[in-house]
Amino acid sequence: MSEAHAPLPFPRTDLALAATRFAREIEHPAIYHHSLRTYHYGRALGERRGLLPDQDYDDELLFLGCVLHDTGLSDHGDGDQRFDLDGADLAVRFLRAHGLGDDRAEVVWDAVALHLSPEIAGRKRPEIALVTAGAGFDLGIEGPGPLPPGYTDRVHAELPRLHAAAVLHDTIVGQALAKPHKAPPFSLPGELLRRHTGGTWPAWDRFTGWGDHDGHAPDAAPAPATGPVDRRG
Structure with missing residues (x-):
């Protein structure tokens, strides 16, 4: 690790x-710095919630989830899934190759794969929840309150922003332009791609292939359900 990062834990x-x-080695410098800031902000936000590293959660697992959470946005990690899933799979391959057990690697997989789903990640164990919280805080998404005075200045002094949000946007959109299936409708990558291209999402009835909308009257009372009847009692 660079000695430039030594003052931060x-x-x-x-x-x-x-x-x-x-x-x-594999990430754009702005994304690499974002990943490290994610750890510091996630850890600090955890302390605001009364969560202490290596007492209430495994600090190494939190760090691994943070530092690897955007590896799907590298050329090395650019596969055929959404970047969060590509990154989760790459993270686990890397960690298993370095001897991490399956149970611990699964925690990191969840942390990376769920970091675009704060409503879900926030209900998981701290090693998962704090990755999402830290990443969101670093991108300016409203967090649970301010951090100690001067803390963000200290983090930014050690890990300059380098236009992080803009680089993340351009990388996500660039992957999606090359492989549109990496940006499915209503996902974050999909929405960024839609805004970039000026496209529109198909209507709900285009997603259902069973003809359920044919002849449907929206104000009609629902038909009674059919199926096995429980005649006990």
């Missing part, structure tokens, strides 16, 4: 250092 395990090198 990081796990110093061999695996954490290897994951940091891996992310730095």
Whole structure:
């Protein structure tokens, strides 16, 4: 890990250092810095909730989820799924190759795969929830309150923003333009692609292939359900 990051707390395990090198090698510098800031903000937001590292959650797992959460936006991680899923799969391949057990690797997979779903991630264990919280805070999404005075200035001094939000947007859209299936309708990548291209989403009835809308009267009373009848009692 670069000595430039020394003033900020990081796990110093061999695996954490290897994951940091891996992310730095494959990611745009702005995305790499965003990933590291995600850890610091996630950890700080956890402390506001009374969650202490290595007491209430595994700090190494939180760090691994944060530093690897956008690896799907690298050329190395650009597969055929949404970038969050590509990143989750890449993270697990990397961690297993470095000896991490399946149970711990699964926590990181969930943290990466769910980081675009705050309503779900927020109900999961801290190692998962705080990745989403930290990433959202770093992108300016409203968090649970301000952090200690001067903390964000300190983080930004060590890890400059480098136009992070703009780089993330352009990378997500660039992947989606090349592979539109990576941006399905109503997903975050899909919405960014729609806005970029000026496209529109198909109506709900275009998603159902059974003819359920044919002859349907929206104000009609629902038909009674059919099926097995429980005649007990």
